[in-house]
Amino acid sequence: MTNDTQTPPTPATGPDEPGKRPRRLSSVPLFTQPPHPSPPARARATRGALPPRPGEPLPEPPLPPLPAHLVEAVEAVEVDWSLVARLRQRASEQIARAEHADGTPSDRADQKQRGLAIVIDLVTSANTERVDAGSPAWEPAHLHALTKAVRDSLFGLGRLQPLVDRPDVENIEIAGHDHVRLQLLDGSYEAGPPVADSDEELVDFLVFLASRSETSARSFSPAQPNLDLRLDGGARLAATAWVSTRPQVTIRLHRLVDVTLDDLAANGTLTDVQASFLRAAVRARKSIVVSGAQGAGKTTLMRALCGEIPYEESIGTFETEYELFLHEMPDRHAMVRHFEARPGAGEVGPDGRPAGEYSIDQLLRNSYRQNLSRQIVGEVRGAEVWAMLEAMESGSGSLSTTHATDAENAIHKLVTCAMKAGPGITPDLATRKLAQAIDLIVHVDLDLTVGTGAGAGAAGQARPRRTVSEIIAVNRGEQAPGYAVTHVFRSDGAGPGLPHVLPQEYRALARYGFDLDAFLRAGRGEVA
Known part of the structure; x- marks a missing residue:
């Protein structure tokens, strides 16, 4: 005879019930720790080789096949x-x-x-x-x-499209419709063809391009004569008209997005010891500023530094125009919340902001509920330095770039940027805040040498050589100028910086993989 009587389910017991063992939090699904995700196998990619992601422009439909x-x-x-x-x-x-x-x-x-x-x-x-x-x-x-x-x-980009499509072109410089220069990947230059039949036609096309962009439409007019635009596909365009005798345009093409510190060590940009130090500094959540001249390779080094952030961390990037493209590298970063500021395009409102503007400050403030492990403010050229400081003061280990002639001068440059926020900002206040927030400044030196040998650019042309010439540690100073710096790496004038003086507190980076013995063996490296 079949017994149809079913045993009633055992009721859940609470921790206060007598005779019952309290349940461990790890047995409750909400508190169970899932295994850490492993990053998928890396695939080296150049800009444009990745499949389209949600919200990005689709590739152009192909033309009929050509023999x-x-x-x-x-x-x-x-x-x-x-x-x-x-x-x-x-x-x-x-x-x-x-x-x-x-x-x-x-x-x-x-x-x-x-x-x-x-x-x-x-x-x-x-x-x-x-x-x-x-x-x-x-x-x-x-x-x-x-x-x-x-x-x-x-x-697409009209007469600019064939130039953008060339894989050997890194930058396109335009000073009028018929004065075009192309900078190639090897650093050499060549003259480019006219990109319009007149300056007026070029300006009209730029206006059309700015308003048509799928991803970041901007205004370009006599009232707003400067244009910074991320083109569909990722290149960055900067243009000026009406305040110069001829329209000025520069297009930067991000050819290599996935780059590592080991790659930069292999091509001579930095040494293995510098790579070891910077890798450990990122993992130890040090706040780092990368400085250098225009075209020195700051963004490239920044991408390599970001590549050392552990895969599982949730990262937020805050940029005026997308340049880091961390969100396009899912094999390197499990979660990237990417934000791009929006310039205003209307009249200035009672709050002093142009209508429609959404600044990096606002983006950063509204990101604090996004469960971010790190907040990375991209390039600092003005008052956005305060957003950089806010991100660094959180202690999570932020990174930014700025233009400067050397590592220590980057502090002075950032003070100038901070003072643009208003008359209430004094140099002393800005210096004190920067000295408290920044841990390291890494300077990329751009050296133009002339040569015709192997590895040089076109005969007789200047070929850029990029090296990490300085890495300095920044601390608060008791007396003027309000900060103190220690040259951890310093160049002797030729090549990347050599080990110099390591502040005592940076010995702890050995826990994060820093090769302290190699630092002490190389050059005149010593511990303060």
């Missing part, structure tokens, strides 16, 4: 840019009519797919009209080049 033997022919085609402008206008009108007929606006991906089909049809029609008028038909290479130019003008 390999025509690739060089396409690059040699001289495109009629006046025709490109006319076809772009027609394509834009057709896309607008199609969306109006659908009754609902399409998303960006649909626009690009529909736009490419329209562009191909328009180019084919233009070729037919050309033949009907008695002219020879365009060769396949010409058709491909024209189609790409119209597509780039419609959805």
